[in-house]
Amino acid sequence: MIDIKKIRKDPDFYKEKLGTRGLPAAEIDEVIALDKKRRELLQETENLKAERNEASKQIGAAKRAKQPADEAIAKMRAVGQKIKELDEQVEANDAILNDKLSRLPNVPHEGVPVGLTEEGAVEMRKVGNVREFDFEPKHHWDIGEELGILDFDRGAKVSGARFVYYVGLGAQLERAVYNFMLDEHMKEGYTEVLPPYIVKAQAMYGTGQFPKFKEGVYQVNGEDMTLIPTAEVPLTNYYSGEVIPEAELPVYVTALTPCFRSEAGAAGRDTRGLIRMHQFNKVEMVKYTKPEDSWEELEKMTANAENILQKLGLPYHVIKLTTGDMSFTASETHDLELWMPAQNKYREVSSCSNCLDFQARRMHTQYRDENGKLQYVHTLNGSGLAVGRTVAAILENYQNADGSVTVPEVLVPYFHGITKITKENAVPFRSKARK
Incomplete structure:
Protein backbone atom coordinates (compact mmCIF):
# COMPACT_ATOMS: atom_id res chain seq x y z
CA MET A 1 0.00 0.00 0.00
CA ILE A 2 1.23 3.49 -0.82
CA ASP A 3 1.75 5.91 2.08
CA ILE A 4 -1.09 8.46 2.02
CA LYS A 5 1.33 11.13 3.28
CA LYS A 6 3.40 10.73 0.11
CA ILE A 7 0.33 10.96 -2.11
CA ARG A 8 -0.83 14.07 -0.21
CA LYS A 9 2.58 15.68 -0.68
CA ASP A 10 2.87 15.10 -4.45
CA PRO A 11 -0.39 13.87 -6.04
CA ASP A 12 0.76 14.74 -9.57
CA PHE A 13 3.72 12.35 -9.26
CA TYR A 14 1.38 9.46 -8.41
CA LYS A 15 -1.06 10.42 -11.16
CA GLU A 16 1.79 10.24 -13.66
CA LYS A 17 3.47 7.06 -12.37
CA LEU A 18 0.29 5.07 -11.75
CA GLY A 19 -1.15 6.36 -15.01
CA THR A 20 1.51 4.25 -16.73
CA ARG A 21 -0.19 1.25 -15.11
CA GLY A 22 -3.61 2.25 -16.44
CA LEU A 23 -4.90 3.99 -13.30
CA PRO A 24 -7.12 7.00 -14.08
CA ALA A 25 -5.99 10.26 -12.47
CA ALA A 26 -9.48 10.57 -10.97
CA GLU A 27 -8.61 7.68 -8.61
CA ILE A 28 -5.87 9.81 -7.03
CA ASP A 29 -8.22 12.79 -6.87
CA GLU A 30 -10.74 10.67 -4.96
CA VAL A 31 -8.07 9.55 -2.49
CA ILE A 32 -6.95 13.15 -1.96
CA ALA A 33 -10.56 14.29 -1.41
CA LEU A 34 -11.22 11.51 1.10
CA ASP A 35 -7.99 12.28 2.94
CA LYS A 36 -8.88 15.98 3.08
CA LYS A 37 -12.34 15.18 4.41
CA ARG A 38 -10.83 12.89 7.05
CA ARG A 39 -8.50 15.61 8.32
CA GLU A 40 -11.34 18.16 8.35
CA LEU A 41 -13.54 15.80 10.37
CA LEU A 42 -10.72 15.09 12.82
CA GLN A 43 -10.05 18.81 13.25
CA GLU A 44 -13.73 19.44 13.92
CA THR A 45 -13.73 16.60 16.43
CA GLU A 46 -10.69 18.04 18.22
CA ASN A 47 -12.39 21.45 18.42
CA LEU A 48 -15.52 19.89 19.91
CA LYS A 49 -13.47 17.92 22.41
CA ALA A 50 -11.89 21.19 23.52
CA GLU A 51 -15.41 22.61 23.97
CA ARG A 52 -16.42 19.56 25.96
CA ASN A 53 -13.39 19.90 28.19
CA GLU A 54 -14.25 23.54 28.81
CA ALA A 55 -17.84 22.64 29.61
CA SER A 56 -16.61 19.94 31.99
CA LYS A 57 -14.47 22.54 33.80
CA GLN A 58 -17.49 24.86 34.06
CA ILE A 59 -19.58 22.05 35.51
CA GLY A 60 -16.87 21.24 38.05
CA ALA A 61 -16.51 24.88 39.05
CA ALA A 62 -20.29 25.29 39.38
CA LYS A 63 -20.56 22.20 41.56
CA ARG A 64 -17.75 23.40 43.81
CA ALA A 65 -19.52 26.76 44.13
CA LYS A 66 -22.84 24.94 44.65
CA GLN A 67 -24.33 26.76 41.67
CA PRO A 68 -26.62 25.32 38.97
CA ALA A 69 -24.84 23.83 35.92
CA ASP A 70 -27.78 22.73 33.83
CA GLU A 71 -26.79 24.82 30.83
CA ALA A 72 -23.20 23.53 30.83
CA ILE A 73 -24.37 19.92 31.26
CA ALA A 74 -26.79 20.25 28.36
CA LYS A 75 -24.05 21.77 26.23
CA MET A 76 -21.61 18.98 27.10
CA ARG A 77 -24.19 16.33 26.21
CA ALA A 78 -24.93 18.02 22.89
CA VAL A 79 -21.23 18.30 22.12
CA GLY A 80 -20.71 14.64 23.11
CA GLN A 81 -23.44 13.55 20.73
CA LYS A 82 -21.90 15.59 17.92
CA ILE A 83 -18.49 14.03 18.60
CA LYS A 84 -20.04 10.57 18.41
CA GLU A 85 -21.62 11.44 15.06
CA LEU A 86 -18.32 12.79 13.74
CA ASP A 87 -16.47 9.66 14.93
CA GLU A 88 -18.92 7.56 12.93
CA GLN A 89 -18.33 9.75 9.89
CA VAL A 90 -14.56 9.40 10.30
CA GLU A 91 -14.92 5.62 10.56
CA ALA A 92 -17.08 5.47 7.43
CA ASN A 93 -14.73 7.80 5.56
CA ASP A 94 -11.70 5.75 6.64
CA ALA A 95 -13.29 2.54 5.36
CA ILE A 96 -13.75 4.10 1.90
CA LEU A 97 -10.29 5.71 1.93
CA ASN A 98 -8.54 2.50 2.96
CA ASP A 99 -10.42 0.54 0.30
CA LYS A 100 -9.36 3.08 -2.34
CA LEU A 101 -5.74 2.98 -1.15
CA SER A 102 -5.73 -0.82 -1.11
CA ARG A 103 -6.67 -0.86 -4.80
CA LEU A 104 -3.81 1.41 -5.93
CA PRO A 105 -0.97 -0.60 -7.53
CA ASN A 106 2.66 -0.16 -6.58
CA VAL A 107 4.71 2.64 -8.12
CA PRO A 108 6.89 1.49 -11.05
CA HIS A 109 10.62 1.85 -10.53
CA GLU A 110 12.62 4.17 -12.77
CA GLY A 111 13.68 2.31 -15.90
CA VAL A 112 10.66 0.02 -16.09
CA PRO A 113 9.44 0.18 -19.71
CA VAL A 114 6.16 2.06 -20.02
CA GLY A 115 3.25 0.22 -21.60
CA LEU A 116 -0.24 -0.95 -20.71
CA THR A 117 0.25 -4.38 -22.33
CA GLU A 118 3.10 -6.90 -22.53
CA GLU A 119 4.23 -5.24 -25.75
CA GLY A 120 7.35 -3.21 -25.09
CA ALA A 121 8.96 -5.54 -22.56
Whole structure:
Protein backbone atom coordinates (compact mmCIF):
# COMPACT_ATOMS: atom_id res chain seq x y z
CA MET A 1 0.00 0.00 0.00
CA ILE A 2 1.23 3.49 -0.82
CA ASP A 3 1.75 5.91 2.08
CA ILE A 4 -1.09 8.46 2.02
CA LYS A 5 1.33 11.13 3.28
CA LYS A 6 3.40 10.73 0.11
CA ILE A 7 0.33 10.96 -2.11
CA ARG A 8 -0.83 14.07 -0.21
CA LYS A 9 2.58 15.68 -0.68
CA ASP A 10 2.87 15.10 -4.45
CA PRO A 11 -0.39 13.87 -6.04
CA ASP A 12 0.76 14.74 -9.57
CA PHE A 13 3.72 12.35 -9.26
CA TYR A 14 1.38 9.46 -8.41
CA LYS A 15 -1.06 10.42 -11.16
CA GLU A 16 1.79 10.24 -13.66
CA LYS A 17 3.47 7.06 -12.37
CA LEU A 18 0.29 5.07 -11.75
CA GLY A 19 -1.15 6.36 -15.01
CA THR A 20 1.51 4.25 -16.73
CA ARG A 21 -0.19 1.25 -15.11
CA GLY A 22 -3.61 2.25 -16.44
CA LEU A 23 -4.90 3.99 -13.30
CA PRO A 24 -7.12 7.00 -14.08
CA ALA A 25 -5.99 10.26 -12.47
CA ALA A 26 -9.48 10.57 -10.97
CA GLU A 27 -8.61 7.68 -8.61
CA ILE A 28 -5.87 9.81 -7.03
CA ASP A 29 -8.22 12.79 -6.87
CA GLU A 30 -10.74 10.67 -4.96
CA VAL A 31 -8.07 9.55 -2.49
CA ILE A 32 -6.95 13.15 -1.96
CA ALA A 33 -10.56 14.29 -1.41
CA LEU A 34 -11.22 11.51 1.10
CA ASP A 35 -7.99 12.28 2.94
CA LYS A 36 -8.88 15.98 3.08
CA LYS A 37 -12.34 15.18 4.41
CA ARG A 38 -10.83 12.89 7.05
CA ARG A 39 -8.50 15.61 8.32
CA GLU A 40 -11.34 18.16 8.35
CA LEU A 41 -13.54 15.80 10.37
CA LEU A 42 -10.72 15.09 12.82
CA GLN A 43 -10.05 18.81 13.25
CA GLU A 44 -13.73 19.44 13.92
CA THR A 45 -13.73 16.60 16.43
CA GLU A 46 -10.69 18.04 18.22
CA ASN A 47 -12.39 21.45 18.42
CA LEU A 48 -15.52 19.89 19.91
CA LYS A 49 -13.47 17.92 22.41
CA ALA A 50 -11.89 21.19 23.52
CA GLU A 51 -15.41 22.61 23.97
CA ARG A 52 -16.42 19.56 25.96
CA ASN A 53 -13.39 19.90 28.19
CA GLU A 54 -14.25 23.54 28.81
CA ALA A 55 -17.84 22.64 29.61
CA SER A 56 -16.61 19.94 31.99
CA LYS A 57 -14.47 22.54 33.80
CA GLN A 58 -17.49 24.86 34.06
CA ILE A 59 -19.58 22.05 35.51
CA GLY A 60 -16.87 21.24 38.05
CA ALA A 61 -16.51 24.88 39.05
CA ALA A 62 -20.29 25.29 39.38
CA LYS A 63 -20.56 22.20 41.56
CA ARG A 64 -17.75 23.40 43.81
CA ALA A 65 -19.52 26.76 44.13
CA LYS A 66 -22.84 24.94 44.65
CA GLN A 67 -24.33 26.76 41.67
CA PRO A 68 -26.62 25.32 38.97
CA ALA A 69 -24.84 23.83 35.92
CA ASP A 70 -27.78 22.73 33.83
CA GLU A 71 -26.79 24.82 30.83
CA ALA A 72 -23.20 23.53 30.83
CA ILE A 73 -24.37 19.92 31.26
CA ALA A 74 -26.79 20.25 28.36
CA LYS A 75 -24.05 21.77 26.23
CA MET A 76 -21.61 18.98 27.10
CA ARG A 77 -24.19 16.33 26.21
CA ALA A 78 -24.93 18.02 22.89
CA VAL A 79 -21.23 18.30 22.12
CA GLY A 80 -20.71 14.64 23.11
CA GLN A 81 -23.44 13.55 20.73
CA LYS A 82 -21.90 15.59 17.92
CA ILE A 83 -18.49 14.03 18.60
CA LYS A 84 -20.04 10.57 18.41
CA GLU A 85 -21.62 11.44 15.06
CA LEU A 86 -18.32 12.79 13.74
CA ASP A 87 -16.47 9.66 14.93
CA GLU A 88 -18.92 7.56 12.93
CA GLN A 89 -18.33 9.75 9.89
CA VAL A 90 -14.56 9.40 10.30
CA GLU A 91 -14.92 5.62 10.56
CA ALA A 92 -17.08 5.47 7.43
CA ASN A 93 -14.73 7.80 5.56
CA ASP A 94 -11.70 5.75 6.64
CA ALA A 95 -13.29 2.54 5.36
CA ILE A 96 -13.75 4.10 1.90
CA LEU A 97 -10.29 5.71 1.93
CA ASN A 98 -8.54 2.50 2.96
CA ASP A 99 -10.42 0.54 0.30
CA LYS A 100 -9.36 3.08 -2.34
CA LEU A 101 -5.74 2.98 -1.15
CA SER A 102 -5.73 -0.82 -1.11
CA ARG A 103 -6.67 -0.86 -4.80
CA LEU A 104 -3.81 1.41 -5.93
CA PRO A 105 -0.97 -0.60 -7.53
CA ASN A 106 2.66 -0.16 -6.58
CA VAL A 107 4.71 2.64 -8.12
CA PRO A 108 6.89 1.49 -11.05
CA HIS A 109 10.62 1.85 -10.53
CA GLU A 110 12.62 4.17 -12.77
CA GLY A 111 13.68 2.31 -15.90
CA VAL A 112 10.66 0.02 -16.09
CA PRO A 113 9.44 0.18 -19.71
CA VAL A 114 6.16 2.06 -20.02
CA GLY A 115 3.25 0.22 -21.60
CA LEU A 116 -0.24 -0.95 -20.71
CA THR A 117 0.25 -4.38 -22.33
CA GLU A 118 3.10 -6.90 -22.53
CA GLU A 119 4.23 -5.24 -25.75
CA GLY A 120 7.35 -3.21 -25.09
CA ALA A 121 8.96 -5.54 -22.56
CA VAL A 122 12.75 -5.28 -22.73
CA GLU A 123 14.89 -8.37 -23.26
CA MET A 124 17.73 -8.23 -20.72
CA ARG A 125 19.58 -11.34 -21.89
CA LYS A 126 19.19 -14.59 -23.79
CA VAL A 127 20.83 -17.76 -22.48
CA GLY A 128 21.32 -21.21 -24.03
CA ASN A 129 21.14 -22.55 -27.54
CA VAL A 130 17.81 -23.38 -29.13
CA ARG A 131 17.96 -26.98 -30.30
CA GLU A 132 17.62 -27.73 -33.98
CA PHE A 133 15.49 -30.86 -34.48
CA ASP A 134 15.88 -33.25 -37.38
CA PHE A 135 12.23 -34.20 -36.86
CA GLU A 136 9.02 -32.29 -36.15
CA PRO A 137 9.01 -31.60 -32.39
CA LYS A 138 5.82 -32.57 -30.56
CA HIS A 139 3.90 -30.61 -27.96
CA HIS A 140 4.53 -31.72 -24.39
CA TRP A 141 0.95 -32.89 -23.96
CA ASP A 142 1.25 -35.23 -26.95
CA ILE A 143 4.57 -36.55 -25.66
CA GLY A 144 3.16 -37.09 -22.18
CA GLU A 145 -0.04 -38.76 -23.36
CA GLU A 146 1.78 -41.07 -25.78
CA LEU A 147 4.18 -42.15 -23.03
CA GLY A 148 1.25 -42.51 -20.61
CA ILE A 149 2.82 -40.18 -18.02
CA LEU A 150 0.26 -37.35 -18.38
CA ASP A 151 -3.44 -38.21 -18.25
CA PHE A 152 -5.57 -35.17 -19.00
CA ASP A 153 -8.71 -37.15 -19.84
CA ARG A 154 -8.95 -38.80 -16.43
CA GLY A 155 -8.04 -35.49 -14.79
CA ALA A 156 -11.01 -33.92 -16.52
CA LYS A 157 -13.24 -36.89 -15.66
CA VAL A 158 -12.49 -36.57 -11.94
CA SER A 159 -12.01 -32.82 -11.48
CA GLY A 160 -12.88 -31.00 -14.70
CA ALA A 161 -10.89 -29.08 -17.29
CA ARG A 162 -7.35 -27.89 -16.49
CA PHE A 163 -6.54 -30.80 -14.16
CA VAL A 164 -4.16 -33.67 -14.85
CA TYR A 165 -2.88 -36.94 -13.46
CA TYR A 166 0.90 -37.40 -13.50
CA VAL A 167 1.51 -41.16 -13.74
CA GLY A 168 4.60 -43.34 -13.22
CA LEU A 169 7.76 -41.61 -14.41
CA GLY A 170 5.68 -38.48 -15.03
CA ALA A 171 5.06 -38.18 -11.30
CA GLN A 172 8.69 -39.02 -10.60
CA LEU A 173 9.86 -36.37 -13.06
CA GLU A 174 7.75 -33.72 -11.32
CA ARG A 175 9.15 -34.82 -7.95
CA ALA A 176 12.72 -34.86 -9.25
CA VAL A 177 12.34 -31.34 -10.63
CA TYR A 178 11.05 -29.75 -7.44
CA ASN A 179 13.50 -31.60 -5.19
CA PHE A 180 16.33 -30.39 -7.43
CA MET A 181 14.98 -26.83 -7.24
CA LEU A 182 14.71 -26.86 -3.44
CA ASP A 183 18.21 -28.28 -3.03
CA GLU A 184 19.67 -25.62 -5.32
CA HIS A 185 17.94 -22.80 -3.44
CA MET A 186 19.12 -24.11 -0.09
CA LYS A 187 22.69 -24.02 -1.44
CA GLU A 188 22.08 -20.30 -2.07
CA GLY A 189 21.13 -19.69 1.57
CA TYR A 190 17.35 -20.11 1.46
CA THR A 191 15.62 -21.80 4.40
CA GLU A 192 13.06 -24.38 3.31
CA VAL A 193 9.56 -23.90 4.74
CA LEU A 194 6.47 -26.08 4.52
CA PRO A 195 3.65 -23.52 4.94
CA PRO A 196 -0.15 -23.81 5.25
CA TYR A 197 -2.03 -24.19 1.98
CA ILE A 198 -5.14 -22.36 3.25
CA VAL A 199 -4.90 -18.78 4.51
CA LYS A 200 -7.13 -16.13 6.03
CA ALA A 201 -8.46 -13.20 4.02
CA GLN A 202 -6.13 -10.87 5.94
CA ALA A 203 -3.12 -12.78 4.61
CA MET A 204 -4.42 -12.42 1.05
CA TYR A 205 -4.87 -8.70 1.72
CA GLY A 206 -1.34 -8.44 3.08
CA THR A 207 0.31 -9.64 -0.13
CA GLY A 208 -2.08 -7.69 -2.36
CA GLN A 209 -4.32 -10.41 -3.79
CA PHE A 210 -7.33 -8.97 -1.91
CA PRO A 211 -9.50 -7.05 -2.36
CA LYS A 212 -8.86 -6.55 -6.07
CA PHE A 213 -8.33 -10.12 -7.30
CA LYS A 214 -10.86 -12.21 -5.39
CA GLU A 215 -12.28 -13.65 -8.59
CA GLY A 216 -9.01 -15.44 -9.31
CA VAL A 217 -8.95 -17.69 -6.24
CA TYR A 218 -10.79 -20.58 -4.61
CA GLN A 219 -12.43 -19.63 -1.32
CA VAL A 220 -13.58 -22.12 1.30
CA ASN A 221 -15.47 -21.80 4.57
CA GLY A 222 -17.38 -18.75 3.40
CA GLU A 223 -15.40 -15.59 2.75
CA ASP A 224 -12.52 -15.98 5.19
CA MET A 225 -10.40 -18.94 4.07
CA THR A 226 -8.66 -19.22 0.69
CA LEU A 227 -6.62 -21.94 -1.03
CA ILE A 228 -3.28 -20.30 -1.78
CA PRO A 229 -2.71 -19.11 -5.37
CA THR A 230 1.04 -19.06 -4.63
CA ALA A 231 3.35 -19.80 -1.70
CA GLU A 232 4.20 -16.09 -1.76
CA VAL A 233 1.12 -15.54 0.42
CA PRO A 234 1.98 -17.70 3.46
CA LEU A 235 5.73 -17.07 3.13
CA THR A 236 5.47 -13.27 2.97
CA ASN A 237 2.89 -13.18 5.77
CA TYR A 238 5.15 -15.21 8.08
CA TYR A 239 6.30 -11.99 9.77
CA SER A 240 3.04 -10.04 9.43
CA GLY A 241 2.46 -7.73 12.40
CA GLU A 242 6.01 -8.35 13.66
CA VAL A 243 9.30 -6.50 14.05
CA ILE A 244 12.13 -8.55 12.53
CA PRO A 245 15.44 -8.27 14.41
CA GLU A 246 17.81 -6.24 12.21
CA ALA A 247 20.56 -8.82 12.63
CA GLU A 248 18.41 -11.44 10.86
CA LEU A 249 18.03 -9.41 7.65
CA PRO A 250 18.06 -10.34 4.87
CA VAL A 251 15.81 -13.38 5.37
CA TYR A 252 15.62 -15.91 2.50
CA VAL A 253 12.87 -18.58 2.48
CA THR A 254 11.73 -21.09 -0.13
CA ALA A 255 8.85 -23.54 -0.33
CA LEU A 256 7.24 -26.10 -2.57
CA THR A 257 3.44 -25.89 -2.51
CA PRO A 258 0.50 -26.67 -4.72
CA CYS A 259 -1.10 -23.51 -6.09
CA PHE A 260 -4.81 -23.12 -6.81
CA ARG A 261 -6.16 -20.61 -9.33
CA SER A 262 -9.57 -20.29 -10.90
CA GLU A 263 -7.99 -18.82 -14.06
CA ALA A 264 -10.88 -16.38 -14.37
CA GLY A 265 -10.71 -14.71 -17.75
CA ALA A 266 -8.49 -17.44 -19.23
CA ALA A 267 -11.21 -19.05 -21.37
CA GLY A 268 -9.71 -20.27 -24.63
CA ARG A 269 -6.10 -19.67 -23.51
CA ASP A 270 -3.72 -22.63 -23.16
CA THR A 271 -6.59 -25.10 -22.95
CA ARG A 272 -4.20 -28.00 -23.58
CA GLY A 273 -1.15 -28.99 -21.60
CA LEU A 274 0.48 -27.93 -18.35
CA ILE A 275 0.84 -24.19 -18.94
CA ARG A 276 -2.37 -22.94 -17.32
CA MET A 277 -3.82 -25.31 -14.72
CA HIS A 278 -6.24 -24.85 -11.83
CA GLN A 279 -3.83 -26.80 -9.60
CA PHE A 280 -0.07 -26.90 -10.06
CA ASN A 281 3.14 -27.16 -8.05
CA LYS A 282 5.52 -24.24 -7.70
CA VAL A 283 8.73 -23.62 -5.80
CA GLU A 284 8.67 -20.07 -4.47
CA MET A 285 11.43 -17.78 -3.22
CA VAL A 286 10.70 -14.90 -0.82
CA LYS A 287 13.07 -12.34 0.71
CA TYR A 288 12.77 -9.76 3.47
CA THR A 289 15.46 -7.08 3.18
CA LYS A 290 16.47 -3.62 4.34
CA PRO A 291 15.35 -0.93 1.86
CA GLU A 292 18.89 -0.13 0.75
CA ASP A 293 19.54 -3.78 -0.19
CA SER A 294 16.41 -4.73 -2.11
CA TRP A 295 17.55 -3.91 -5.65
CA GLU A 296 20.73 -5.93 -5.29
CA GLU A 297 18.65 -8.75 -3.82
CA LEU A 298 16.34 -8.68 -6.85
CA GLU A 299 19.33 -9.33 -9.11
CA LYS A 300 20.43 -12.20 -6.87
CA MET A 301 16.93 -13.71 -6.84
CA THR A 302 16.74 -13.54 -10.63
CA ALA A 303 20.13 -15.28 -10.79
CA ASN A 304 18.85 -17.97 -8.37
CA ALA A 305 15.98 -18.74 -10.74
CA GLU A 306 18.29 -18.68 -13.77
CA ASN A 307 20.64 -21.12 -12.07
CA ILE A 308 17.92 -23.79 -12.20
CA LEU A 309 17.38 -23.35 -15.93
CA GLN A 310 21.09 -23.27 -16.71
CA LYS A 311 21.75 -26.52 -14.84
CA LEU A 312 18.76 -28.15 -16.55
CA GLY A 313 20.19 -27.05 -19.90
CA LEU A 314 16.98 -25.28 -20.95
CA PRO A 315 17.24 -22.23 -23.25
CA TYR A 316 15.54 -19.10 -21.91
CA HIS A 317 15.59 -15.35 -21.91
CA VAL A 318 15.05 -12.72 -19.20
CA ILE A 319 12.78 -9.76 -19.85
CA LYS A 320 11.88 -6.66 -17.86
CA LEU A 321 8.10 -6.35 -17.85
CA THR A 322 6.23 -3.18 -18.76
CA THR A 323 4.46 -1.00 -16.21
CA GLY A 324 1.08 -2.41 -17.23
CA ASP A 325 2.13 -6.06 -17.33
CA MET A 326 3.72 -6.29 -13.87
CA SER A 327 1.88 -7.76 -10.91
CA PHE A 328 -0.19 -5.36 -8.80
CA THR A 329 2.35 -5.34 -5.95
CA ALA A 330 5.58 -5.12 -7.97
CA SER A 331 7.74 -2.07 -8.55
CA GLU A 332 9.88 -3.99 -11.06
CA THR A 333 9.59 -7.52 -12.41
CA HIS A 334 12.03 -9.74 -14.29
CA ASP A 335 10.35 -12.61 -16.13
CA LEU A 336 12.20 -15.77 -17.14
CA GLU A 337 10.71 -17.38 -20.21
CA LEU A 338 11.55 -20.91 -21.39
CA TRP A 339 11.90 -21.90 -25.02
CA MET A 340 9.08 -24.27 -26.06
CA PRO A 341 10.09 -25.91 -29.39
CA ALA A 342 6.63 -27.09 -30.46
CA GLN A 343 5.14 -23.64 -29.88
CA ASN A 344 8.24 -22.01 -31.36
CA LYS A 345 8.25 -19.31 -28.68
CA TYR A 346 9.25 -18.50 -25.13
CA ARG A 347 6.78 -19.07 -22.27
CA GLU A 348 6.97 -17.65 -18.75
CA VAL A 349 8.28 -19.93 -16.01
CA SER A 350 9.25 -17.37 -13.35
CA SER A 351 8.54 -13.80 -12.28
CA CYS A 352 10.97 -12.18 -9.84
CA SER A 353 9.70 -8.95 -8.31
CA ASN A 354 10.77 -6.25 -5.88
CA CYS A 355 7.69 -5.01 -4.03
CA LEU A 356 9.58 -2.41 -1.94
CA ASP A 357 7.58 -1.62 1.24
CA PHE A 358 4.23 -2.03 -0.55
CA GLN A 359 3.35 -5.38 1.06
CA ALA A 360 5.11 -4.62 4.35
CA ARG A 361 2.82 -1.62 4.94
CA ARG A 362 -0.24 -3.78 4.39
CA MET A 363 1.14 -6.49 6.70
CA HIS A 364 2.76 -4.12 9.24
CA THR A 365 6.11 -5.89 8.94
CA GLN A 366 9.00 -3.78 10.21
CA TYR A 367 12.53 -3.83 11.63
CA ARG A 368 14.30 -1.45 13.98
CA ASP A 369 17.26 0.30 12.36
CA GLU A 370 20.61 1.14 13.95
CA ASN A 371 19.13 4.35 15.37
CA GLY A 372 16.30 2.44 17.02
CA LYS A 373 13.69 3.73 14.57
CA LEU A 374 11.05 1.40 13.15
CA GLN A 375 11.27 0.99 9.37
CA TYR A 376 9.27 -1.10 6.93
CA VAL A 377 11.16 -3.99 5.34
CA HIS A 378 11.19 -4.54 1.61
CA THR A 379 9.76 -7.82 0.31
CA LEU A 380 10.69 -9.70 -2.85
CA ASN A 381 9.22 -12.82 -4.39
CA GLY A 382 10.02 -15.06 -7.33
CA SER A 383 9.13 -18.42 -8.81
CA GLY A 384 11.99 -20.79 -8.52
CA LEU A 385 10.31 -22.28 -10.61
CA ALA A 386 6.79 -23.18 -11.78
CA VAL A 387 7.27 -26.95 -11.74
CA GLY A 388 4.70 -28.05 -14.34
CA ARG A 389 5.94 -25.54 -16.88
CA THR A 390 9.50 -26.71 -16.29
CA VAL A 391 8.39 -30.31 -16.83
CA ALA A 392 6.66 -29.24 -20.05
CA ALA A 393 9.86 -27.61 -21.27
CA ILE A 394 11.92 -30.69 -20.40
CA LEU A 395 9.54 -32.94 -22.33
CA GLU A 396 9.72 -30.71 -25.40
CA ASN A 397 13.42 -29.83 -25.36
CA TYR A 398 14.65 -33.33 -24.46
CA GLN A 399 12.31 -35.34 -26.71
CA ASN A 400 13.68 -37.88 -29.14
CA ALA A 401 12.47 -39.00 -32.56
CA ASP A 402 11.29 -42.38 -31.18
CA GLY A 403 8.96 -40.68 -28.66
CA SER A 404 11.25 -41.16 -25.67
CA VAL A 405 12.53 -38.31 -23.48
CA THR A 406 16.10 -38.03 -22.23
CA VAL A 407 16.36 -37.13 -18.54
CA PRO A 408 18.50 -33.99 -17.93
CA GLU A 409 21.82 -35.04 -16.40
CA VAL A 410 21.31 -33.10 -13.14
CA LEU A 411 18.02 -34.94 -12.53
CA VAL A 412 19.36 -38.47 -12.96
CA PRO A 413 20.41 -38.75 -9.27
CA TYR A 414 16.83 -37.77 -8.31
CA PHE A 415 15.46 -40.21 -10.87
CA HIS A 416 16.87 -43.43 -9.42
CA GLY A 417 19.51 -43.50 -12.13
CA ILE A 418 17.01 -43.63 -15.01
CA THR A 419 18.40 -41.69 -17.98
CA LYS A 420 15.52 -41.99 -20.44
CA ILE A 421 11.71 -42.17 -20.26
CA THR A 422 10.37 -44.71 -22.74
CA LYS A 423 7.09 -46.46 -23.36
CA GLU A 424 8.64 -49.57 -21.82
CA ASN A 425 9.54 -47.99 -18.46
CA ALA A 426 7.20 -44.97 -18.20
CA VAL A 427 4.33 -46.63 -16.31
CA PRO A 428 5.40 -49.80 -14.43
CA PHE A 429 1.97 -51.40 -14.08
CA ARG A 430 1.35 -51.08 -17.83
CA SER A 431 4.81 -52.47 -18.63
CA LYS A 432 4.03 -55.40 -16.34
CA ALA A 433 0.74 -56.04 -18.12
CA ARG A 434 2.46 -56.08 -21.51
CA LYS A 435 4.82 -58.79 -20.28
